[in-house]
Amino acid sequence: MYWQKDFECMPEADIRALQLNRLQKTLERVATHVPFYRNAFTAGKIDVKAVKSLDDIRRFPFTCKQDLRNNYPYGLFAVPLREVVRVHSSSGTTGIATVVGYTRNDIVTWSDLVARLLCGAGVTADDMVQIAFGYGLFTGGFGLHYGCERLGASVIPISSGNTRRQIQIMQDFKTTALVCTPSYALKLADVMMDMGINPNGLSLRVGLFGGEPWSEAMRQELNQRLGIRATDNYGLSEVMGPGVAWECEECNGQHINEDHFLVELLHPETLQPVAPGEIGELVITTLTREAFPVIRYRSRDLARLLPEPCSCGRTFRRITRLLGRSDDMLIIKGVNVFPTQIESTLFAVDGTEPHYRLIVDRENNEDKLTVMVEVNESIFSDSMKTQKALIDTIKERLASDLGVGVTVKLVEEKTLERFDGKASVVIDNRKF
Amino acid sequence: MPVEQLAVFLENKSGRLAEITKVIADSGVNIRAMSVADTADYGILRLIVDQVATARAALKENGFTVSAADVLAVEVPDRVGGLARILKIIEEAGLNVEYMYAFVNKSGDSAVMIFRFEQMEAAIAALQKAGCHLLSGDEVCGM
Numbered sequence A: 001m002y003w004q005k006d007f008e009c010m011p012e013a014d015i016r017a018l019q020l021n022r023l024q025k026t027l028e029r030v031a032t033h034v035p036f037y038r039n040a041f042t043a044g045k046i047d048v049k050a051v052k053s054l055d056d057i058r059r060f061p062f063t064c065k066q067d068l069r070n071n072y073p074y075g076l077f078a079v080p081l082r083e084v085v086r087v088h089s090s091s092g093t094t095g096i097a098t099v100v101g102y103t104r105n106d107i108v109t110w111s112d113l114v115a116r117l118l119c120g121a122g123v124t125a126d127d128m129v130q131i132a133f134g135y136g137l138f139t140g141g142f143g144l145h146y147g148c149e150r151l152g153a154s155v156i157p158i159s160s161g162n163t164r165r166q167i168q169i170m171q172d173f174k175t176t177a178l179v180c181t182p183s184y185a186l187k188l189a190d191v192m193m194d195m196g197i198n199p200n201g202l203s204l205r206v207g208l209f210g211g212e213p214w215s216e217a218m219r220q221e222l223n224q225r226l227g228i229r230a231t232d233n234y235g236l237s238e239v240m241g242p243g244v245a246w247e248c249e250e251c252n253g254q255h256i257n258e259d260h261f262l263v264e265l266l267h268p269e270t271l272q273p274v275a276p277g278e279i280g281e282l283v284i285t286t287l288t289r290e291a292f293p294v295i296r297y298r299s300r301d302l303a304r305l306l307p308e309p310c311s312c313g314r315t316f317r318r319i320t321r322l323l324g325r326s327d328d329m330l331i332i333k334g335v336n337v338f339p340t341q342i343e344s345t346l347f348a349v350d351g352t353e354p355h356y357r358l359i360v361d362r363e364n365n366e367d368k369l370t371v372m373v374e375v376n377e378s379i380f381s382d383s384m385k386t387q388k389a390l391i392d393t394i395k396e397r398l399a400s401d402l403g404v405g406v407t408v409k410l411v412e413e414k415t416l417e418r419f420d421g422k423a424s425v426v427i428d429n430r431k432f
Numbered sequence B: 001m002p003v004e005q006l007a008v009f010l011e012n013k014s015g016r017l018a019e020i021t022k023v024i025a026d027s028g029v030n031i032r033a034m035s036v037a038d039t040a041d042y043g044i045l046r047l048i049v050d051q052v053a054t055a056r057a058a059l060k061e062n063g064f065t066v067s068a069a070d071v072l073a074v075e076v077p078d079r080v081g082g083l084a085r086i087l088k089i090i091e092e093a094g095l096n097v098e099y100m101y102a103f104v105n106k107s108g109d110s111a112v113m114i115f116r117f118e119q120m121e122a123a124i125a126a127l128q129k130a131g132c133h134l135l136s137g138d139e140v141c142g143m
């Protein structure tokens, strides 16, 4: 089911032409209305009128989170405040918050882009959508809310927290679609079990999860435990909020809303484009935002581009699920290694959500990567031959997936410390 | 005919083996035979106990990773060449022994060896055909 078929299924050449046209307008607008960009372009001797192809974007400087902080609160707005109908803000765990603004048109566009993701997940006007994202300065709650109303689905704006009440309402209101972070969905499943509620007795059928990286293993677990189809979507408040990219009914990669965003995948160190299919940082330029356009925003989020066309018929290119943050990248013997790569390799061998720790040492001026993996019943064998073969398999797969040799150590179950959320699984003992 | 054996994963840290035997003793289970295979990093402890389910539950509750597997308990006549004869039967039948270890107690005048085969059914057939006595789980517990 498409929401805006004319755009979602637009021929590739038309998309690129539309992107170029909108890019040129956006660049001219920020050069005129936003001193930060005007100064940066002048300093780099870049003429926005000379932009003739999408590749010309590479001549422009990046925008980082710190630039947003430096211009707190309204320094990067491209319209007068009287045209702004909404502001959102992300607190950020470190330092000053960032503020983004929306004109009336921005809100309409945002609602349409979220309606696209809802349609892609199979949500219709008949659905009862429970939005358990926080409402407030965070973009998650309101973003999904406006999209649902645009689509015509019924919204339960319950916001986050109070898990037992969430479940009660889910039961009483016959919720069919759940919006929250994947980790909160798991918590809901746990609490349902404590309350003696069988999820199969609920009306729930689809989950729209986002806001944090998650794995295929977690998707399978959520599908099974909640009896739903769990779908992924991606967005970040600095460029809009949810609705930047989203999974269609194929659940195989997230279509980028390319008519509204120009997304580059760049190597986090060299900042050069990665080869198609390689992991890169998503660098995003907005193409239609009025109040808060951003040029080449470094998201720090990592993904791969999926260049093959999707069988759903949409022509927007797809990215994989988020594979981690570029801040977590390790350089081992000059090779870039991302913890999430290790996670997916382990999942492929093991079939369960792996618990692991990466230890980096430097011995005789050479980097040494050790992966400690917790044993569990599915990979433990009473036969030493089988056990050694499994460790060798993990080692070989990791070496081939990462491009760097590793040592694999099995450790006893539940001996690696558990962290809440996105804590680092890396212990780097190297001294530089 | 096969006997159920438990295997426990253990890191090579001092005191782990003692902890495991304590957990089993505290659950009121007797260990009949055990062996450890180890590498520099980790070991695999194999146990024959008189109450498999109880021991397994106690170990899991204490955070150990446990797996169960079928093994054969073969009576070995306690005389020169007793074991050699059984190994010859195994070899002639083309069976692969994953591992083997000895029982502490005797069955009458005979020693008992635990064998883990890749092909369990073929092993049972070959040993029985050659007249070997395979002990049942109950016999093992009663020793």
Ligand SMILES: [Zn+2]
Binding pocket: A248, A249, A250, A255, A310, A311, A312, A313, A314
């Ligand atoms: Zn698709």
